[in-house]
Amino acid sequence: LFADLKRNARGQPLYLRLRRVIEDAVDGGLLGPGDALPSERDIALQADISRVTVRKAVSDLVKSGVLVQRHGSGTFVAPRVERVEQSLSRLTSFTEDMARRGKTVRSQWLDRGVFAPSPDEMMVLGLSAKELVVRMARLRIADGTPLAIERACLSASMLPDPERIGSSLYAALEETGYRPVRAVQRISAANLTGQDAELLEVPPGSAGLRIERISYLASGRVVEFTRSIYRGDAYDFVAELRLS
Numbered sequence: 001l002f003a004d005l006k007r008n009a010r011g012q013p014l015y016l017r018l019r020r021v022i023e024d025a026v027d028g029g030l031l032g033p034g035d036a037l038p039s040e041r042d043i044a045l046q047a048d049i050s051r052v053t054v055r056k057a058v059s060d061l062v063k064s065g066v067l068v069q070r071h072g073s074g075t076f077v078a079p080r081v082e083r084v085e086q087s088l089s090r091l092t093s094f095t096e097d098m099a100r101r102g103k104t105v106r107s108q109w110l111d112r113g114v115f116a117p118s119p120d121e122m123m124v125l126g127l128s129a130k131e132l133v134v135r136m137a138r139l140r141i142a143d144g145t146p147l148a149i150e151r152a153c154l155s156a157s158m159l160p161d162p163e164r165i166g167s168s169l170y171a172a173l174e175e176t177g178y179r180p181v182r183a184v185q186r187i188s189a190a191n192l193t194g195q196d197a198e199l200l201e202v203p204p205g206s207a208g209l210r211i212e213r214i215s216y217l218a219s220g221r222v223v224e225f226t227r228s229i230y231r232g233d234a235y236d237f238v239a240e241l242r243l244s
């Protein structure tokens with residue numbers, strides 16, 4: 001792939017030539033979605049160019065979303081993202097939504113623990129200062145594609161041991177008898193930046209959706225307050241409207 005790069009550059013800057021070679025390989029199917037790119041060192045050796053040049057071409061392609069970089073594991077062709085159609089009228093969990101589509105769910109824990117509640121959390125969750133709150137942050141991944149970052153808080157009385165939450169929060173709540181039956185959800189536009197863009201493997205500045213969900217028990221008691229960031233290129237939210 002890279003052997004004749006210098007010869008074919010014909011006066012073009014080498015990093016631009018390398019960028020084109022990689023783009024052509026992706027467009028032509030020589031490199032498929034999810035395929036690993038050879039290491040920076042190997043490309044530099046094969047093409048007989050400097051690693052700085054390779055780094056520049058690769059970082060351009062990461063910025064434009066052709067490639068994704070994963071810490072510790074290398075550089076890959078960006079997976080092709082299928083848009084997910086998500087109903088806005090059913091209260092379901094991420095795990096259930098993805099399982100229904102035959103996708104394999106994985107979550108990467110970013111944070112979890114039991115804390116004294118902040119004033120905001122006390123208000124939203126209806127907690128007193130003596131009670132505790134469980135905070136959890138997860139990167140939600142379906143079939144290897146990161147789709148959302150979810151940051152939830154709940155009363156610790158409903159989920160006493162956050163270490164024991166498996167892959168599904170709602171399944172854990174089902175077990176403790178606190179599965180929510182109603183929720184209010186707010187969706188707004190956001191740009192994905194910094195660490196959020198990195199975790200979601202999209203170029204900084206990409207479109208995202210900020211989603212807040214407050215869910216309730218039948219009694220009206222609040223179960224969770226979850227703030228999420230979803231990839232804008234992966235979701236269509238669909239609601240049925242009726243003339244009432």
Ligand code: 16G
Pocket residue numbers: 092093094095096150152167168169170171211212213224226228
């Ligand atoms: C959904 C909910 C989130 C809830 C989670 C539980 C949105 C925007 N958010 O992702 O509030 O905590 O499901 O999923 O829909 P789990 O049972 O798979 O952990």
